[in-house]
Amino acid sequence: MSKWYEAKAPHEDIVISSRIRLARNLSDFPFESRMTDEQRRQLSEKVKQALSHVTVSGETLQFTEMDSLEEIKRYAMVERHEVSKEFIKDPTHRLLGYSKDESVSIMVNEEDHLRIQVMASGLNLTSAYQQCNKIDDVLDSELDYAFNERLGYLTTCPTNLGTGLRASVMVHLPALEKSGLMNQLTATVNKLGLTIRGTYGEGSKVLGSIYQISNQITLGITEKDAIQNLESIVLQVIESEKRARESLLAEKRRLEDVVFRSLGVLRYARLLSSREFFEEISNVRLGVSLGLIHDVEISRINRMMALTGSASICEREGRELSPEDRDFVRANTVRTYIS
């Protein structure tokens, strides 16, 4: 079975992935912050039972108990956006359910009792939401959600109250960044009630010109409106990035020099830091998107970005590595991927 990130996708030249996440809590348990370990164990069992009714592409979910994993593996999962940072802080009774194609993942005992997450490649919010909604319906019929007629779904943090929905899109904006237009864009996006931030969410650094744009408002708005609002603004961001790319193309030789040099580094370096990898792969992605580089696939680039994090590298090597050893393995991994 192919993975979600291998699919050709709408707007994949600029949009890396779309994500829908629903926060849900059960009325017969206190919120996470007030739960005992025993309650967490009970919740985990109960939810696992309910999740056995969920199918994705005709197949039931697989499960991983976070405390059965080595620490390095858990860090690698965060790096690949498979689980949240919050989720691995204390792995006790934390359960992950996921589909074979990795598009669906459900965290049990995260900040909320349930975090249902669906990923899709490119700009694909609607289909991701439909998938998420279907799973939510199945669980709703099996579990007793904490729901208030006036407020909507009750959540640990009030910022999720209402729909419990967070829709987000990972966008690759190298041309806007190179043209110094990101500050202006960030201000505009914020004014429109959305958030734009770095690759690993709140407070994180921007790596490889990849930004995450997500909705903020969950109260007094329908899921459909929230998603449409995000999507229409992302479409405008895509247009801005396209215009900025056209400006860069006006000096085609210089742009080609930049993107091909980056391809050269990825194909020839023997030591590659994570930071440099992201800078170079960002240029290569731009080059591929603009049709300057022909022999590299966008999906391969996206996958490389996920696989070359320090934790993922240590996970594959099966041990902690020194920074230079990591840079060495990263360079080797990238070379085999991109040559």
Add this chain to the structure above:
Amino acid sequence: MSKWYEAKAPHEDIVISSRIRLARNLSDFPFESRMTDEQRRQLSEKVKQALSHVTVSGETLQFTEMDSLEEIKRYAMVERHEVSKEFIKDPTHRLLGYSKDESVSIMVNEEDHLRIQVMASGLNLTSAYQQCNKIDDVLDSELDYAFNERLGYLTTCPTNLGTGLRASVMVHLPALEKSGLMNQLTATVNKLGLTIRGTYGEGSKVLGSIYQISNQITLGITEKDAIQNLESIVLQVIESEKRARESLLAEKRRLEDVVFRSLGVLRYARLLSSREFFEEISNVRLGVSLGLIHDVEISRINRMMALTGSASICEREGRELSPEDRDFVRANTVRTYIS
């Protein structure tokens, strides 16, 4: 017929080329600085007549009158070390005789009436001197050299008085340079009565870690001793460079990273300045010499160095180019040469 620089040569991992030059003047003409144009014309004719008796590998020389060439072509010849800078300042009545394999070149009406030059690849001073001496003997029997029993050959500049011999070797010393040992080496070499300087002789910048080591003393020393002295010191420099290379190899991954990145730049860049080209090709040459890079030939590297100068590029394009256009053509030229 293959060119001199295409031959496999002794110590080619470190020594690029050896050069022997003899300065000669005719007793029946004043020194260059005091000659009239008419005298220069007469000298040129007379010498051309004498040069018709010279053969190299069984073939007679070819001739170029410098004032028949476009300026750009003359600059390109200087860049490729085919003639001296001095020689093209005023091309009037300046005549160049050269062999098909380009190893022998004879400048008429340079600073001295005659400058006989022989090039060889690698460390090959003795064979170059033998060739030069043979030509000198032929000319000596045809022309009346200005010679003094006590002083030796008379020359325009007293620094050439005596043997009129300048022997020089182009060496590639990237490891000594990277290890910060060049100042020390320069001091030692100078103490031993030799000169070490940049790629284009006196006062020129060092490009690509290439240095020219040459004898200084021409008075009170035989040709043989001068050459042996230079050769034995060059052999010591070679040993120092080899030791420095071994130290660099102790951190093999880092060295591989440096040399392969440079190979990547040369194979992928779309704009390449002369300065950067020399930096990168120097690393690649080091990588090839150390057996780290396998698919590039040393002779091809040497040739690339000669062909990618700004004047040579303009010469091939047949017109003056802007700096960016030159960088563009240089990158294209290098890519086809090294891929």
